[in-house]
Amino acid sequence: MHPQLYRSLYRIRRVEEEIARIYPTDRIKSPVHLSIGQEAVSVGVCAALAPEDVVFGTYRGHAMYLAKGGDLKQMLAELYGKATGCARGKGGSMHLIDPAAGVLGTSAVVGTTIANAVGYAYALRYRKSSALVANFFGDGATEEGVFAESLNFAVLKRLPVLFICENNRYAIHTRQDRRQGLPDICGRARAFGLPAECIEDNDVLRLYERVQAVAPAVRAGAGPYFFEVMTYRWREHVGPGHDFHLGFRNEDEVQPWVEADQVRRLAEMIDADTRARIEEDVEAEIAAAVAFAEESPWPEPAELYTDVFQEGPECPVPLPH
């Protein structure tokens, strides 16, 4: 398992670094919310999911999209605004999607996909599917009313949802304790009737084990399960750079997280050859994906007017008037 986890972690880290490297050239004219430092959350969860499982996330969705198997070429092309992007250039970094991989949506309005995930889970349950929905959101999202409403409904209907709160302690530049009267997200989840546990220290292996352990019951109809994963954002909220100079957080706050970096941790847990092969593969894949994005064409002007509606065949039923 470690090689798989390492591949996924390394791949996301390097894609994000590559985006940051390219960004100053202005070829990516899209806001980017990098997940550098937070890769372990998406990787730990998605590694324990089945291909038919579905994920919903946020504008900070690169890691989730890649960890769940979203197409890398299409993702980069999307950031470039090219016709070959996963959303044909119409969604950008904040609206990644890949239905084939079970990546069903990411939103730029905080909290919105929590309710969408719950509804999707209702449909799975209704269809007697054994698939589940994993829903990723930040600590700030838990302050939106939709979070409370969605948890209540998920418990009421015992829906197959894994709620994954990526607690990086900040909403943009504001600390959790300045936004939450009682900064205990698991406690709130439990008050709605959810089993909830907190994974400290961004631990990818522990998270992976725990998701594997609880998923079967969730699939079997035991109801939703809640994980709060403590993690940390190394870069600025949006953009390729750092934000320590802004003074809202102290640079040494990041140190323990860098020391516990899950990418390096997993690297050290696998043998050198495997590691070299993985990194070689990934670098080649990224280089190819960047080239693909660069060389892909822009959408045709006519594309502006497509995709507003899905228009099927004329209504089959006879019209008496």
Added chain:
Amino acid sequence: MHPQLYRSLYRIRRVEEEIARIYPTDRIKSPVHLSIGQEAVSVGVCAALAPEDVVFGTYRGHAMYLAKGGDLKQMLAELYGKATGCARGKGGSMHLIDPAAGVLGTSAVVGTTIANAVGYAYALRYRKSSALVANFFGDGATEEGVFAESLNFAVLKRLPVLFICENNRYAIHTRQDRRQGLPDICGRARAFGLPAECIEDNDVLRLYERVQAVAPAVRAGAGPYFFEVMTYRWREHVGPGHDFHLGFRNEDEVQPWVEADQVRRLAEMIDADTRARIEEDVEAEIAAAVAFAEESPWPEPAELYTDVFQEGPECPVPLPH
């Protein structure tokens, strides 16, 4: 104290019964959500409040309005749609208001006044006032996202709010356990950091004592406090009649509540003369109020266009263009 509580309880009960009696004549062309059976909640709380304290409630607001000292004549005139109503006939039963008595608002959209109450409390705290806000809402309102958002903010800013959840177990015809995955409202309040307690059995004396006991700390800046009061609606959700024939609840469900009727309970705790005097006064007051409503004029047609905006004097500042 008992005579005061009895007067308030008896007065509300009789006003509601009088409305129910008049209703079939169609002179009250307004939806009425009667509080018969639930009077104890408003009475127990408001009896422990100071005149400068403020209350916010719901469309089921007759009891709160009267218990806090809202003008009875104006209330009935409002239900009749007369120009002398507390909202000049523009608000009806669901939008009772009496700023002079600290009744600051009632809404027909479930949950909305919870946030308004919290904001009002912020203003009180900002002004260093020792007043507090008591906010009444139903068990269904706790399912709206605004409930969670408002509790969090009230705790974060340690605002002087008493949250009073009138749990009559139903939202229209739907039981709490069919709407809430974990029907523990106090538990949810605690998860947001509020001290919360449940008053069983609609006990007006216990509620009164407890509010008296906690109010000083709330005024002093200790932060909000949460009460869930178990109570029961004797009549139909809206309208003057009963709804047991609809079959969604069983008639004997009401029996224990009728036996524990707080109006009768208090009646039996005061001496016969006092009781007779109180009832005489109240009946006379109600008769006068009904007559006032009946005889009051309709609003003039021109009234349709007033009160959209508050237009003060032209802007005092010189206009350079």
Added chain:
Amino acid sequence: MSGAASPLTARRPRFTVGERVLSYVEAVREAADQEMARDPSVIVFGLDVDDPKAIQGTTRGLAAKYGPERVFGTPLSEDAMTGAAIGMALAGLRPIHVHIRMDFLMLAMNQLVNVAAKSRYMYGGRVALPLVVRAMIGKSWGQGAQHSQGLYSFFMHVPGLKVVAPSTPYDAKGCLIAAVRDDNPVIYVEHRLLHFQKGPVPEAPYAVPPGRARVTAAGDDITLVGISFMQVECLRARHYLADVGIRAEVLDPIWLSPLDLDTILASVARTKRLLVVDNGWTCCGAGAEIIARVIERTQGEQEVRVRRMGFAPVTCPTTPALERLYYPDGRTIAAAARDLVEGRPTGWLPDERPDLRDIEFRGPF
């Protein structure tokens, strides 16, 4: 109010004697029932859809027939339930989400405007969102500020949403079937008073698809476009106008988005006069849009006189004394129409005709 006798029968499309007559409520119920029977992906939910009152009866019996997984009441959580409806649609279900008042959609605007309307486009066409949102406009008996709004223009404003406001039992059934079969989000606007309407409704399923307006009464002197319940008032107005020799043509847009402008243009080409009566406020309303489009299309070629009516530009008052003045009605519409036809303020206001009196609506709600 059955067929031939009523002055409102003009609203019936091709009425053949002996045809089955249903109420608007029964028509909505039947449409949902037939679509659920046809397609197991159709589900109905929303506050109180499974309670004894069954949303005025429009969901009566569905829970018993299709079970609690396909028909269920919800917590008081409009925002999340709308988001859930979107998630269900993404998964291929065809949810019908019901709201007893349109005013409550204000709690669902984020999901409707920012997610439902945009998902297909912002995901490059890789998803479809077959979703129907039923919402009712309330009126009279002290509904007041928060239970009376007709906010459909909000949804007309946003690309990616379809909007329909049927005014007859016939269209209520056909439009709901069309909405359920549409692969996009459709806001289906009902009116509490229209629920009492009766009219011919074929038993077999049929669709009244997007983009088709209907001429509900022919005439050559002026075109009256009545939206939702105002369609009824326009048909009343037509009779008052007939009494003074003015022949009004009445149109029902039925679908507000997409809007069938051609039918309106064809009528206006004959009448040269257009009065749009909104079942809401006029500012930035459907009437403003219809008039702007008609003028943009006709200017330079024909002179058309236009006018809008709608709710008074105030909050809805509860007292009957003022509520009466808040809404346009058959008589005030007739008066405005005559002024437009004669090109001057005539000061005429017809006396109420007993046979054109409004439906008696008695509370409590």
Added chain:
Amino acid sequence: MSGAASPLTARRPRFTVGERVLSYVEAVREAADQEMARDPSVIVFGLDVDDPKAIQGTTRGLAAKYGPERVFGTPLSEDAMTGAAIGMALAGLRPIHVHIRMDFLMLAMNQLVNVAAKSRYMYGGRVALPLVVRAMIGKSWGQGAQHSQGLYSFFMHVPGLKVVAPSTPYDAKGCLIAAVRDDNPVIYVEHRLLHFQKGPVPEAPYAVPPGRARVTAAGDDITLVGISFMQVECLRARHYLADVGIRAEVLDPIWLSPLDLDTILASVARTKRLLVVDNGWTCCGAGAEIIARVIERTQGEQEVRVRRMGFAPVTCPTTPALERLYYPDGRTIAAAARDLVEGRPTGWLPDERPDLRDIEFRGPF
């Protein structure tokens, strides 16, 4: 972009040399600062108003100067925080509630439409609601579907709300002061790109009160009404039109509700041609309302040719390749204006003039 040199200087009201020049951001900040200094009941809150970025700088320094009780960031709870703002206003405070994107107001619609707009009326005039809601329209650099909407027509539709969309630093300050002193809820619409504008701003407090439009550039051939950032584009268009001998008059409504129709009518009486350019979608938009009102008032007396422009009737795409086509700009506005003036499709589209190029906006956001 400082005064005299720029072709956009027509937008300055009475510019006297040596007058102080501020950016839009500084003007907004100064207005809030001066009102807070004048009146302790004025408070500012909203997500991130007290963070290092200080809402593009519009709230910079206020927290330090007035303290955390008067200037504070909030939880991510737009619905409750809007309700709280209403409660504060009921208690006599004058809150300024700030939103970094207008799109997020969709979470606050229930409190804005069902409570703020209605409280005074439904309580019979017994309360007042002095509340300002600042909301920003985003544009470019992949803002996309959910960070680019100009939804002000929603608020124009609802009685009880005032709406203002200043386009210059001068009006940004004057309108915010007027909004804060207004005893009613005011939706104050900003535009991310307008934040970069510079212009003369008197230091002493002044109000640009509701209901006054401004002629920002004189002309006799056609009237261009540009809303929010489209005011800038209309002034660009005016220069392109001048190159082909067409003298356009440009108006800025400034306040959208109440709307100053008279100024528009006076201009149209001369030009006989009206092009309204919306900073949003046109369907049921401000342009539809303005055109409907102008026609209702001018029909029979003068012939006026009208046209609307606005966002393409689709969701905002992120790719620059399509976003470019999504928005009207100086050149497309000029082309449409010329067609309207000449009464035929001329097929003319001016080449971009370097001095009229758009502001360079560089992300990440």
